[in-house]
Amino acid sequence: xxxxxxxxxxxxxxxxxxxxxxxxxxxxxxxxxxxxxxxxxxxxxxxxxxxxxxxxxxxxxxxxxxxxxxxxxxxxxxxxxxxxxxxxxxxxxxxxxxxxxxxxxxxxxxxxxxxxxxxxxxxxxxxxxxxxxxxxxxxxxxxxxxxxxxxxxxxxxxxxxxxxxxxxxxxxxxxxxxxxxxxxxxxxxxxxxxxxxxxxxxxxxxxxxxxxxxxxxxxxxxxxxxxxxxxxxxxxxxxxxxxxxxxxxxxxxxxxxxxxxxxxxxxxxxxxxxxxxxxxxxxxxxxxxxxxxxxxxxxxxxxxxxxxxxxxxxxxxxxxxxxxxxxxxxxxxxxxxxxxxxxxxxxxxxxxxxxxxxxxxxxxxxxxxxxxxxxxxxxxxxxxxxxxxxxxxxxxxxxxxxxxxxxxxxxxxxxxxxxxxxxxxxxxxxxxxxxxxxxxxxxxxxxxxxxxxxxxxxxxxxxxxxxxxxxxxxxxxx
Amino acid sequence: xxxxxxxxxxxxxxxxxxxxxxxxxxxxxxxxxxxxxxxxxxxxxxxxxxxxxxxxxxxxxxxxxxxxxxxxxxxxxxxxxxxxxxxxxxxxxxxxxxxxxxxxxxxxxxxxxxxxxxxxxxxxxxxxxxxxxxxxxxxxxxxxxxxxxxxxxxxxxxxxxxxxxxxxxxxxxxxxxxxxxxxxxxxxxxxxxxxxxxxxxxxxxxxxxxxxxxxxxxxxxxxxxxxxxxxxxxxxxxxxxxxxxxxxxxxxxxxxxxxxxxxxxxxxxxxxxxxxxxxxxxxxxxxxxxxxxxxxxxxxxxxxxxxxxxxxxxxxxxxxxxxxxxxxxxxxxxxxxxx
Numbered sequence: 004x005x006x007x008x009x010x011x012x013x014x015x016x017x018x019x020x021x022x023x024x025x026x027x028x029x030x031x032x033x034x035x036x037x038x039x040x041x042x043x044x045x046x047x048x049x050x051x052x053x054x055x056x057x058x059x060x061x062x063x064x065x066x067x068x069x070x071x072x073x074x075x076x077x078x079x080x081x082x083x084x085x086x087x088x089x090x091x092x093x094x095x096x097x098x099x100x101x102x103x104x105x106x107x108x109x110x111x112x113x114x115x116x117x118x119x120x121x122x123x124x125x126x127x128x129x130x131x132x133x134x135x136x137x138x139x140x141x142x143x144x145x146x147x148x149x150x151x152x153x154x155x156x157x158x159x160x161x162x163x164x165x166x167x168x169x170x171x172x173x174x175x176x177x178x179x180x181x182x183x184x185x186x187x188x189x190x191x192x193x194x195x196x197x198x199x200x201x202x203x204x205x206x207x208x209x210x211x212x213x214x215x216x217x218x219x220x221x222x223x224x225x226x227x228x229x230x231x232x233x234x235x236x237x238x239x240x241x242x243x244x245x246x247x248x249x250x251x252x253x254x255x256x257x258x259x260x261x262x263x264x265x266x267x268x269x270x271x272x273x274x275x276x277x278x279x280x281x282x283x284x285x286x287x288x289x290x291x292x293x294x295x296x297x298x299x300x301x302x303x304x305x306x307x308x309x310x311x312x313x314x315x316x317x318x319x320x321x322x323x324x325x326x327x328x329x330x331x332x333x334x335x336x337x338x339x340x341x342x343x344x345x346x347x348x349x350x351x352x353x354x355x356x357x358x359x360x361x362x363x364x365x366x367x368x369x370x371x372x373x374x375x376x377x378x379x380x381x382x383x384x385x386x387x388x389x390x391x392x393x394x395x396x397x398x399x400x401x402x403x404x405x406x407x408x409x410x411x412x413x414x415x416x417x418x419x420x421x422x423x424x425x426x427x428x429x430x431x432x433x434x435x436x437x438x439x440x441x442x443x444x445x446x447x448x449x450x451x452x453x454x455x456x457x458x459x460x461x462x463x464x465x466x467x468x469x470x471x472x473x474x475x476x477x478x479x480x481x
Numbered sequence: 482x483x484x485x486x487x488x489x490x491x492x493x494x495x496x497x498x499x500x501x502x503x504x505x506x507x508x509x510x511x512x513x514x515x516x517x518x519x520x521x522x523x524x525x526x527x528x529x530x531x532x533x534x535x536x537x538x539x540x541x542x543x544x545x546x547x548x549x550x551x552x553x554x555x556x557x558x559x560x561x562x563x564x565x566x567x568x569x570x571x572x573x574x575x576x577x578x579x580x581x582x583x584x585x586x587x588x589x590x591x592x593x594x595x596x597x598x599x600x601x602x603x604x605x606x607x608x609x610x611x612x613x614x615x616x617x618x619x620x621x622x623x624x625x626x627x628x629x630x631x632x633x634x635x636x637x638x639x640x641x642x643x644x645x646x647x648x649x650x651x652x653x654x655x656x657x658x659x660x661x662x663x664x665x666x667x668x669x670x671x672x673x674x675x676x677x678x679x680x681x682x683x684x685x686x687x688x689x690x691x692x693x694x695x696x697x698x699x700x701x702x703x704x705x706x707x708x709x710x711x712x713x714x715x716x717x718x719x720x721x722x723x724x725x726x727x728x729x730x731x732x733x734x735x736x737x738x739x740x741x742x743x744x745x746x747x748x749x750x751x752x753x754x755x756x757x758x759x760x761x762x763x764x765x766x767x768x769x770x771x772x773x774x775x776x777x778x779x780x781x782x783x784x785x786x787x788x789x790x791x792x793x794x795x796x797x798x799x800x801x802x803x804x805x806x807x808x809x810x811x812x813x814x815x816x817x818x819x820x
Binding site: 068075076077078079080083086090091093094097099101104105110113117120123124125168170172174175176408409413417420421424428431432435439 | 633
């Protein structure tokens with residue numbers, strides 16, 4: 004068999020697609036949340052005229068611009084990877100999912116890109132009203148984009164509303180059924196909420212960093228930390244609730260995925276335990292060193308302690324997803340979700356005691372949790388995608404039958420190019436973002452371009468250096 | 482059945498339109514990257530990049546529509562073409578990543594070395610993306626081997642003297658469009674330099690167009706027949722004649738110092754005519770020389786569902802895209818830049 008470094012072409016195609024899409028996913032997850040955050044900040048500034056909001060707007064706008072650019076360029080890759088890596092899937096499923104993706108481009112991508120320039124560069128050119136409108140269009144665009152692509156993804160998980168034509172193509176029968184397939188509402192709510200939570204924790208982490216560095220009196224820092232902690236306290240419990248509902252929906256439509264998530268190799272006719280830990284061994288079909296709470300899984304999934312739950316012993320081996328990956332990624336996601344809830348509750352307590360800005364241990368915890376949302380989002384995505392295996396369209400098309408007629412060496416070489424280039428390019432982007440985050444939002448925060456004009460090339464002026472250092476000075480002070 | 486045939490043509494036209502919009506819009510902003518090596522001053526480079534900074538990602542969205550639309554309306558063609566041109570597609574995507582991030586990173590870099598590195602990324606990315614797009618066009622024109630519903634050729638089929646010729650022609654054409662754009666957006670000494678450069682790339686573009694046009698009929702009997710058989714020749718002959726006329730007009734305006742906008746507008750017309758010529762060559766194929774548009778078409782239900790949205794949304798998109806261009810219209814003020 005044609006292999007590259009021991010992997011066959013299908014595995015390499017999966018690795019490449021998984022790598023590029025996981026990398027891409029990070030940026031929209033942040034830009035969905037940040038676009039809304041920026042629209043809220045700009046609205047609050049226009050409404051209250053409080054300079055702290057404008058300061059925060061300009062501060063996060065710079066970070067948003069980089070994130071968005073990385074999202075755009077890594078996203079263009081995705082619209083071609085379907086064809087390069089999964090040409091059989093594209094040919095067969097194209098009539099159903101292609102139109103949904105075309106709608107994503109038409110309703111969302113153009114909207115975002117069309118108004119992004121005005122949002123970033125146009126405040127002075129179009130006036131505050133139209134500028135606010137542009138901010139809203141970008142924020143709405145990101146949410147519309149998520150809606151279409153999650154509809155596509157959900158259809159691949161719970162396909163319906165199509166027929167199989169003579170040439171093997173999936174032909175749409177009922178668009179309503181295709182778009183609003185059974186898992187779509189749950190997945191959409193769960194993913195959008197995840198994007199907002201992810202952003203909230205990034206904002207909170209940056210706020211916490213500056214609070215720890217002695218910026219307690221900086222109104223920008225206080226505002227961002229406070230807003231982020233409200234999000235954590237309110238949205239984290241909602242997310243856990245939505246996640247639970249999503250899990251019940253998965254149990255109904257993709258039971259094998261839930262069995263893998265739970266590590267249930269065996270059926271439990273009178274109440275299944277909730278395994279907290281264990282080493283899944285798919286060869287032996289057992290969970291080794293299992294530590295669990297009896298009957299709790301039945302309580303969560305069936306709302307009854309003694310409810311029977313089937314295990315993977317009811318699923319043929321060639322229909323089972325890889326258990327270990329799903330089992331662990333699910334635990335990482337859930338663990339982070341509860342840690343987020345913990346931070347939210349802790350912040351409520353600190354706020355109640357009027358010590359939200361004077362609680363260094365809370366700030367340290369929030370700082371550590373800053374990037375946690377990104378990890379949770381990727382872990383959740385791995386859970387649902389790997390849990391769908393061995394199918395690419397669940398129950399209808401196997402992954403092994405969907406790939407392009409490419410040689411392993413071609414896919415392998417391009418995979419290496421993607422990995423190297425992504426780490427260099429996006430590593431540099433993350434470094435620039437961290438550098439921006441390292442500065443506290445200052446009075447007279449500057450816009451996206453570091454230098455006001457190409458004429459002045461000599462670097463920052465002394466006044467700007469003082470501003471950059473975060474000390475509040477009156478704008479007139481030299 | 483009659484109405485599904487109409488939809489297939491409508492989709493072919495719509496996709497051709499979005500690829501054309503992509504080619505001219507991203508053409509001039511890739512062109513700016515191609516022109517970068519001729520401007521060594523940082524201040525020149527800053528203002529050149531600023532002239533497209535607010536619009537470049539909107540421009541690239543048309544490429545996503547081209548790919549996504551092909552996937553949706555002609556999934557079989559998408560499934561055949563992508564593996565056939567796998568290496569140049571991957572090269573184009575990676576190149577677009579380099580130049581896309583350079584727009585942001587260039588302003589964040591604070592050491593001389595890293596600034597230079599992102600300038601190099603912008604140049605290399607722009608040149609590679611343009612070259613790859615031309616090669617993809619060439620590989621498409623020269624024909625793709627198909628068996629059943631899949632690509633059946635080898636991994637290096639795309640690489641021929643003809644595809645390289647197309648690649649070079651596209652690089653020259655984009656550089657020419659970029660120079661025309663800058664001629665419109667800049668003033669003073671730099672505009673003067675840009676205009677001189679536009680003349681050079683104009684000549685290169687015309688040579689490229691002529692070479693590709695002369696080579697195309699030799700690629701397959703179908704092309705020659707479509708161009709030279711009677712009575713089609715009555716319809717096809719005006720295209721090269723019009724191109725020659727526009728070229729002559731362009732040549733004159735490029736020596737006219739007061740013409741700021743006209744070269745760019747005539748450049749767009751020139752590209753539109755070339756595009757029309759390509760359309761005549763390819764029609765009615767989705768994958769030369771094997772698969773027709775109708776064979777590759779998605780079921781009528783898929784095409785109809787999208788078409789309803791597209792006829793409403795595309796005009797709206799064109800409207801707000803035009804508005805975004807309008808907001809940032811006029812000459813760039815080098816003192817100010819954008820904030």
